[in-house]
Amino acid sequence: MWFKKDQKETDELTYFSKSWMEEWKKSINTSDNYKKKGKSWNAPIVLKIEPKAESIKEEDATGIFLNLSYGECLELRYSTEKDEQTCNLILKADSKTWINLIEKGKDPTMSILKNSVKLEKGSLIMLSTQRKAAEALLKTAPTQQDRHVTSAVTKQDQPKKEPSHTSFKTTTHGLNFESFPMKLFQKAKIYGIWNPADIGLSADQDEWKEFSADERKILIHLSALFMAGEEAVTLDLLPLIQIIAQEGRIEEEIYLTSFLWEEAKHTEFFSIYAQQVMSGPKDFESFHKPMYKILFYEKLPRALHALRDDSSALAQLKAAATYNMIVEGTLAETGYAAFSNMLKDNNLLPGLLEGIEKLKQDESRHIAFGIYLINRLLDDNPSLGEELEDLLEELLYDATNIIHEIFSQYDTVPFGLEKEWFLNHAIKQFQNRMAKLNL
Incomplete structure (x- = not known):
């Protein structure tokens, strides 16, 4: 585990800390899946967190900056306004939305279409061509592994019966x-x-x-x-x-x-x-x-x-x-x-x-x-x-x-x-x- 089991921190304090970012960078660069899915992605990206998460202590930080190059992460740190000026792709959401995406390992495209994640800068067309890379990237992010939310829909067995009618709508209610x-x-x-x-x-x-x-x-x-x-x-x-x-x-x-x-x-x-x-x-x-x-x-x-x-x-x-x-x-x-x-x-x-x-x-x-x-x-x-x-x-x-x-x-x-x-x-x-x- 990358965090202490008895630690009583909030989601914001657990996520987006410096140690969490260091762990994420290591995870990206040791992921065979991301190497494969992200091999054509060669651009930095800013994951803007607004309002700022409590775990981000740096005053000028706006979110997370990732410099991605052909299946590798060259740099992962807090982003600044200067990064936002030079970066071609900026995605913005609140901390709870980012945590939800990270824990589920989902690419952000659907969230953009639902407007829970804002495409503040960049091309949705470009992002759509890199959906598998974005999904693989978020799957490498460290999560609170003792918090599992599982959902299963069980198909209910329906006994087979001979077709029959008990009444007809046109002759009762219309x-x-x-x-x-x-x-x-x-x-x-x-x-x-x-x-x-x-x-x-x-x-x-x-x-x-x-x-x-x-x-x-x-x-x-x-x-x-x-x-x-x-x-x-x-x-x-x-x-x-x-x-x-x-x-x-x-x-x-x-x-x-x-x-x-x-x-x-x-x-x-x-x-x-x-x-x-x-x-x-x-x-x-x-x-x-x-x-x-x-x-x-x-x-x-x-x-x-x-x-x-x-x-x-x-x-x-x-x-x-x-x-x-x-x-x-x-x-x-x-x-x-x-x-x-x-x-x-x-x-x-x-x-x-x-x-x-x-x-x-x-x-x-x-x-x-x-x-x-x-x-x-x-x-x-x-x-x-x-x-x-x-x-x-x-x-x-x-x-x-x-x-x-x-x-x-x-x-x-x-x-x-x-x-x-x-x-x-x-x-x-x-x-x-x-x-x-x-x-």
């Missing part, structure tokens, strides 16, 4: 037309009634012939991601509908019937477009790189189909977080916004633009339902909030890496698409969704 799912269903009947086969594509077919090879490549690339993405969510949604139905939530199930129908139409739209407009040989799946496959080929179906054997609130939260918060609410929303802006700004492909505008409108209802579902589950199970946040943190890392993966295949992306815009928009969408959750 449907609740003021419920949020039923309001979404009313919107779906108005705005979701469109036929992909009715969208005219003759102008798109003429334009396609004039595009350069690079222009065709990026259009096929983005379409390939959406084609598989829409098919995946169509294939994987059914277990959630089944769980909602088993719980007797008829209003939610009624809305989800339109949800699945709309996902099916989205799948149809991209398939029609690929066959009727995109001429020439196309290997769509060649654009599905490792990070894309991790999320869409593995994590999405795993989270949804787990509901077949586990109907617990935690399993439902994992499904909704993966499907609605990340796949739809972060990645799809960002991709469709970029696609739409690109087509409008360059006056391109009116048929594709019309279809995407319709898709965006449908997806907004899907995301709204997902947030409603997550909040309903959290209201009944507030203790699951921390596990949900941990999962969202992991999934956001996957999502941002998919964006990096897309742009790594091009020196210059046609039609003015920029990686920084994609990342900023994705993070903003994620922040908007997080702000609406009851966490």
